[in-house]
Amino acid sequence: MTSFSLRAAALEPPVPLRLHPASEQADQAARDFLYRHGIVDPARGDGYLVETDFGAMVGCMYPDADPAVLPLLAQWMALWSIADDQFEALAPRMTGTALAAVCERIAGFLTPAGAAPDPSRIGTAFGHVWQAVAQRTSAAWQARFRDAWRDHVDGCRWEAEQVRAGRVPTLAEYLRQRPRYLGAHIAVVLTEAAHGVELPGRFDRDPLLRRAVDAGIELIAISNDLLSAEVELGQGSMLNLVPIVAAQESCSYDAATDLLLARYGQRLADYRAAVAAVEAGLGSGGESVAVRAVAMAPGVWTSGQLAWSAGNARYSDRRERFYQHVPDHIGVLIGTR
Template sequence: MRSALRSVLRRPLLPAPRRGTSPAEALLPLTDRVPAMGVPCRMHPAVYAIEAAVIDWARRTGMQADPGVGFHRIAGRVFAEFDAAAAALFAQWLTWLFNLDDELDEGARPLNLFQGILAGACGHPIEAAFADLWRVTSARMSDQWRARFAFNLRRQHDACRDEAANRATGRIPTLAEYPALRRGTVGPYLFDLVEPCLRVEVPAWLQGSESWRELVDACIDATAWCNDITSRAKERDDQHNLVVIAMHELRMDQREAVAWVLDRIVERCHDMHRAAKRIPLEALTPQQSRDVSKVACAYLAAPRAHLDWLLESNRYT
């Protein structure tokens, strides 16, 4: 319902986490410039049970689950008002995604690994862990949702292939082409996973609407570009970073480029909230309206939940 969407911006939240020195502190100006990011997200009351579920799953499947990275904490924030099982499943997928990301960066034949995932292979731990999560996640979803997930998994494969080609030639993407490329490499299917975690499904016609597409794309852009700022120091040699591209194309120094990217993040956060207000909830049944609102609220919470996680995680330190 519309009131549920609006409440994400108004509800009282917990005090901010303690902060030490972190690359993510460059993002703190967002808390003054984006009203919805002005206060930290609530943490799920069962966050330690969520962590235990992730560690147990990681041990069983051979994935790395560093407690200092804390994927259970970002999931605990995005799904703070839902059951612990929703947050645990999302945290397991996050753990898998970042294990995949590390393998793609460091593995000898990363695109072959992607081919195996797409083909349903289970020979590599990444492939086997994916199969394990897919069995749990897809069972409750329609064929349309499964096709959408598969399409977005292929989008990541194609984007990673394009990145590999750029690296081989030393080519830096342009500012015009980077947003679409980054939406692919970030793992766009991650945003499809909100639905099975909440045991709901957004109607196909709404998925294809301009307002919903803009909500999802703006959420992806805002979180991905925050990640670009935070990861810049650790991934210094990677040209697939909005700060690097702004420095190159706009002839900026790093401080100017970070400020420019922060401006773009502010714009995309505003775009996201405007899109949420345009969702045609009146065209849905009461149950569909409640389900869609749950998913939209999770998207609206994601940028601040991501910021809180970046401030406390050791992923990029």
């Protein structure tokens, strides 16, 4: 069977790849942040983190970010990835009550300005990077980001419940839920902070912009699932587009992959048409800069993901070895460690 990662690498990037010139400095800032907060022991985790290169991640996905903001984005992504990986491993083994409690606590990591951070090590780290980003943004943007974060955590809870029940969702259900626990909407909202712009309220539910964002987010989901399929199938997880399409279509994983590659091509055409429609209605003012950035965000993210993820340590067995030496920060929240 052809490597899923190699098949994903053949996907057409929605936009040309660009790398932020400050990516290396952002990567060092991310690692220093994890070490400073005691999230990772540098003696045991530095090699994996260097290979993973969260600076390159945000450099590809936010190539036009304010250079002063790029290190904060790298810190956020590095911390978020560790929390997400640990939650994904632990949550399916929790009782329903414990799962609800830990999700509520994680959702509360993003505290209002001036409020004390969550006292856990990982909660304090989230509080620090969140406040550093928040102080550059308006109260309205912060509220939207907190809403996106809470929706993401709720999506992670849904994922854990499916795994615990051994349930394989339908393709339609999965495509509704995957953007939530993937955190795709968080990534899009972060684009505004990266660019130093904010989406005007009247565009928040604009149908043309929504169409572009939704099509682009499906590109993120398809490419991410192809890139992570080998690792997830190796771990026994069926919450991935490859086995879900194979089950729905009663076909092999290779045939399911072909169907996903075709779906990606169709959604790419939909995305480009939607972006063109958004562009056709824009002028050159400040509002247009923000709208254009949001419309382009999922396409830029997908191109960056394809470049960063293929062959990355995060999508290999090196990730499992790395977590053997990382404190169980999520387990601490419910007293399992």
